[in-house]
Amino acid sequence: MRRRSVLLAVPALMLTAAGCGSGDSSGDAASSPSDSPSDTASPTGTPSASATPTAKIVSGPVPAVTGGTSFDKKPTVAKGSGTPSKDLAVKTVIQGDGPAIASGDFVQVNYLGQVWDTAKVFDTSFGRGPYTNVIGQGKVIPGWDQGLLGQKVRSRVELAIPPALGYGSSGNAQAGIKGTDTLVFVVDVLERFNAKSSATGKAAAQNDASLPKVGANTDGKAPVITVPKGAKAPTKLVAEYVLEGDGAVVKATDNLLLQYKGVLWDTGKEFDSTYAHGQLAAFPLAQLIKGWQQGLAGKKVGSRVMLVTPPGLAYGNQANNGIPANSTLVFTLDILALL
Structure with a gap:
């Protein structure tokens, strides 16, 4: 069976800059x-x-x-x-x-x-x-x-x-x-x-005081992301389990069904969230920013992952929909299923 991505809720914000299209599902419908x-x-x-x-x-x-x-x-x-x-x-x-x-x-x-x-x-x-x-x-x-x-x-x-x-x-x-x-x-x-779904994996330790802490709630509500005050943003990608699931390992070629939330490292301000939209995100991992591609590949379905994405793996020196140029981004992502 040839699987096609559903592409129902793909914010343009999360897509790579070139050759990725938009959140419109019409071009990749069933x-x-x-x-x-x-x-x-x-x-x-x-x-x-x-x-x-x-x-x-x-x-x-x-x-x-x-x-x-x-x-x-x-x-x-x-x-x-x-x-x-x-x-x-x-x-x-x-x-x-x-x-x-x-x-x-x-x-x-x-x-x-x-x-x-x-x-x-x-x-x-x-x-x-x-x-x-x-x-x-x-x-x-x-x-x-x-x-x-x-x-x-x-x-x-x-x-x-x-x-x-x-x-x-x-x-x-x-x-x-x-x-x-x-x-x-x-x-x-x-x-x-649906929009009230959460990852259901086992809670992982979050002991590094220099990294953000992400809520481990499984009630479908947006997890709280707490960026450490005064801490210097990492210069390399950080991808850590918050909840570790036991599902299939994500491949770079997979289409994913996700809940996510993103905030700015410098201010903690939220810039995008499926929780706010009330709709899950479904898209090919290969079409997303490099920080997501690298950080989610190898993680297990059913997990919540915290990503700290430096500018070079996000939007670099370009401002994007409320994200200032050269911003480090922090995400919580629940990997609900493969499509």
Whole structure:
């Protein structure tokens, strides 16, 4: 599956100066049948450029899950029996006990997708790694956008999606999906992220009195950053754990879902924050200032990281949106997920 960044909340402030674009997501939205085809038929995509129909949601029919019946185990699903519904069929196979998904939430899932008539599996994240995207915003196929709303974290949900709510009348020839195919997905909802999400790692020691201290709260509120008074700003990048997670190690090529806040070393004044925007930031690490690229690569998902970024790894001798020239910047960044 070709992953594309969501780019929903990318402040231009954090982007590198050249060749990076802006925070507008229109140039990197989820693929449609008119785009270059992806290597598999992932949930990313829209059926057509026309208005997406609003589904009537029914409880079935959906094929039986015959194997891998435990949560987050790769399922085996029977071939569809009889004629599938023309409506969106949604069945909660395992009821989770976590928070419910709302429009605008990012969800992290494992899933398996197959064709109703043949039981041919055209894509699965089981064994490859979880898939994360935003729900209810047109970044995934409409059957997901509408069928996953209200479902709870740690639920297993089965969807039978008619063509109009999947890949439309064009289908996806590369994946063997015809424009008349009803698609069956089993989706295990692993996690949900929104503007109130925090890293959940283990608190790390912050013993260097010459460095800023960052709050270790996990309540979704902006951590307090305290810059030591009178201390000389470091001339080299500092990247330290505040909360150390146990997720995957970030690579330079990864797309990240983050909460962050930035302040000036000299004054402690905040100049940007996802907490203030009320919206998470999702972007390719490779498009961000060098301090972020170098400081976040090698850190683990689920962590909060404190970065002290000298001018040469930020904006140098150029002023930028409230940041004076030659400023040292201090950031707290929660690495919530990989996209």
